[in-house]
Amino acid sequence: MQILRWIGFGAAAVAGLGLLFLGWVYAASEAHYRSFEPPPPFATAIPTDDASIAWGEHLAATRGCRGCHGADLEGEIMFGAVETPNLAALARSETPATLEAAIRHGIGRDGRALYSMPSYNFVHMSDAVVAALIAYLQQAPVSDAVPQGAFAPWHERLMNEWSVRLAIARGEDGTIPMYLDQVPALAQQDNADQRIARGEYLAMTSCNECHGFDLRSNAPWPGSAPDLIVVGAYSEADFTRLMRQGVPSSGAELEMMGPVARGRFVHWTDAEVADLYAYLSDMSRRAIEAETAP
Ligand code: HEC
Ligand code: HEC
Numbered sequence: 449m450q451i452l453r454w455i456g457f458g459a460a461a462v463a464g465l466g467l468l469f470l471g472w473v474y475a476a477s478e479a480h481y482r483s484f485e486p487p488p489p490f491a492t493a494i495p496t497d498d499a500s501i502a503w504g505e506h507l508a509a510t511r512g513c514r515g516c517h518g519a520d521l522e523g524e525i526m527f528g529a530v531e532t533p534n535l536a537a538l539a540r541s542e543t544p545a546t547l548e549a550a551i552r553h554g555i556g557r558d559g560r561a562l563y564s565m566p567s568y569n570f571v572h573m574s575d576a577v578v579a580a581l582i583a584y585l586q587q588a589p590v591s592d593a594v595p596q597g598a599f600a601p602w603h604e605r606l607m608n609e610w611s612v613r614l615a616i617a618r619g620e621d622g623t624i625p626m627y628l629d630q631v632p633a634l635a636q637q638d639n640a641d642q643r644i645a646r647g648e649y650l651a652m653t654s655c656n657e658c659h660g661f662d663l664r665s666n667a668p669w670p671g672s673a674p675d676l677i678v679v680g681a682y683s684e685a686d687f688t689r690l691m692r693q694g695v696p697s698s699g700a701e702l703e704m705m706g707p708v709a710r711g712r713f714v715h716w717t718d719a720e721v722a723d724l725y726a727y728l729s730d731m732s733r734r735a736i737e738a739e740t741a742p
Contacts, residue, residue: 552571654712660673684722
């Protein structure tokens with residue numbers, strides 16, 4: 449009898465400690481999610497003319513919103529666990545300020561920091577660009593398609609959520625707003641060669657999603673795409689082929705860059721491809737000069 453009592457006490461103590469631990473993980477991660485000040489409300493008027501809406505559609509295509517939010521913006525299940533919202537529906541139910549807080553600042557509509565939305569890639573978007581993007585989303589057809597992708601079983605999603613919470617609670621991982629000030633400021637906007645200025649803007653609002661915050665493969669997580677000084681070894685014709693067909697100068701099939709180029713970058717205008725090439729080849733020239741300077 450005595451022994452059974454002690455076993456009972458032991459089990460209760462273990463369960464109690466387990467609950468305390470989960471409580472700590474929850475409270476500490478939740479404190480992190482809620483630790484970022486929302487930005488001042490976005491006040492730029494949302495245009496309604498056809499040209500702005502068409503521009504917004506071009507922005508959504510070249511910045512890959514559909515890559516994660518679904519071909520019809522209907523939402524998607526990513527990594528078997530994270531659900532992206534239906535953007536056309538959200539643009540109707542939320543204010544432009546709420547959308548802008550997510551797009552440029554990584555803060556969700558519930559005021560909590562977002563974990564997977566790549567706002568570091570959009571932080572340098574101008575007010576006019578964000579307004580055109582929202583103008584397009586507000587009137588893009590609302591798809592009622594079921595989000596694409598297989599839902600992981602509930603216990604896998606639960607494990608996923610709690611492993612993220614644990615890493616955040618232990619300070620080993622963080623949410624998007626934490627990284628935004630690591631994205632370098634634009635430095636070429638006053639360049640006498642306006643192609644370079646425009647190309648910097650395009651690259652720093654599209655390529656840095658994967659090629660590092662500075663396009664040089666520096667990202668706080670492992671597995672960044674290669675340093676874009678490789679463009680220095682590309683002719684303009686080869687670079688154009690990479691953007692248009694996803695085929696690199698070596699002719700190899702690129703597992704990630706191939707489909708990304710064919711999905712997004714085919715939508716660049718010829719002028720945008722030329723601007724990107726002007727900026728990236730100049731960036732490469734400057735980087736090599738800096739490394740070989742005496
Ligand atoms: C790499 C994938 C990815 C890309 C690209 C992406 N998103 Fe997201 N987005 C997400 C994820 C994932 C979420 C869900 C919240 C989270 O887990 O971060 C999200 C959430 C959002 C939200 C809602 C935030 C909230 O809960 O209030 C908005 C608005 C949004 N994205 C807009 C955009 C727009 C506009 C674009 C294109 C310019 C875009 N996203 C591109 C992954 C992406
Ligand atoms: C969604 C992620 C993603 C985005 C966005 C992206 N890239 Fe890439 N890129 C990759 C990956 C990953 C590789 C490495 C090859 C692979 O695995 O596909 C790569 C490879 C490359 C290469 C090297 C090709 C070679 O010769 O081997 C170049 C050049 C390049 N990207 C240019 C760009 C430019 C320019 C942009 C912006 C306009 C861009 N990428 C945007 C993921 C991305």
